[in-house]
Structures are given as structure tokens and as C-alpha cells.
Amino acid sequence: MLISPAFAQTAPAAAAEGGMMASLTGMLPLVLMFVVLYFIMIRPQMKRQKEHKAMVDALAKGDEVVMGGGLLGRVTRLSEGYLHVEIAPGVEVQVQRSAVVQVLPKGTLK
Template sequence: MFISSAFAQTAPAAAAEGAGVMGSLTGMLPLVLMFVVLYFVMIRPQMKRQKEHRAMIDALAKGDEVATAGGLLGKVTGLSDGFVQVEISPGVEVQMQRSAVTQVLPKGSVK
């Protein structure tokens, strides 16, 4: 009678050891899925926007009409490594960082 009870008690413990690895992987599955969703919903689109902004800044040329992060509209009159000179009014030029340019406007937008 005692022998059958002993086998009955050790059998579930042995099965639980094998299922322990699968149980931990199954427990981590929601965390992994949340990270994958976060990557495709937030991280990847942000990286794409940064890449497009970098390409726009690198393609700036004299005569382009731009809008800045501060809301200024003007025409690019000079370029250097990290800075751009923008004419915001006839005879009024400001120098700002290239990263402050948020948008290149179509020609003729700035009057």
C-alpha cells in the first residue's frame, strides 16, 4: 500500500520539472509579444521619421523656403556644417541650427 502511494506522489513532481521550462517560456510569451507590438507601433515609425528629417536637412540648398521649429518662415541664404542662415524679412537674416528646420515649403510660399 505504501509503495503505490510513493509512486503516485513522485510522478507529478517529475512531470512538473519537465513542464517548468515550458511554463516559464509560456509566462514570458506575453512580455515578448508586447515588446514586438511596441517596436512596430512606436519605435519603427519614429526611426523612419528621423531618417526622413535627416535626409531633408542634408538636402537643404540656397533659395529653399523653410519653416522652423520656432514658427519662423523664410528663405535659406547660407549654409554651413551645422547652421543655416534664413532671411525672414528683406534685410533681416537669422542664423540657426539645421535641426531647427522642420519643413521645406514649396517655392513661392513665403511672400
């Protein structure tokens, strides 16, 4: 025989004791990786989304804004999901509220 009967009988008991601790130790790097991922990527992204939503909700008539495509303009009308923005005298476009990237200080546009 290759394995003695006494050694074969104690193997499952030893594996059960060390196996539980080994599996927890093996999962530790995975758990740590998710914790680091949360604090480096997920949490800052959620913070930026919350700030953008607050900025878009606070838009008012007369605000000067920058849109996603780089257009600058002044808000002329507001509706539920859209803004009417004057990008040149007599030229007004309708854009989604989420297209606004930044609100400029008053007087930036001449």
C-alpha cells in the same frame, strides 16, 4: 506525515517537465508586447527621423523653410551645422539645421 514519500520523490521531475513549458508560456505575452511596441512606436519614429535627416541634408540656398518655433524664411547661407535664414528683408538669423521642420514649395513666401 503530511506528504507521502512517493509523491515527494516525483514532484521535482514533474515540475521540471511542466516548468520549462510554463516559463515559456509565461514569457510569451511579454515578447508579444515588445513586438507590438516595435511596430507601433519604434519603427515609425525611426522612419520619421530618417526622412527628417534626408530633408535637412538636401537643403540648398534659396529654399523656403519653416523652423521649429514657427518662423518662415529663405535660406541664404549654409554651413556644416547651421543655416542663415532671412526672415524679413535685411533680417537674417542663424539657426541649427535640425531646427528646420519643413521645406516649403518655391514661391510660398512673397
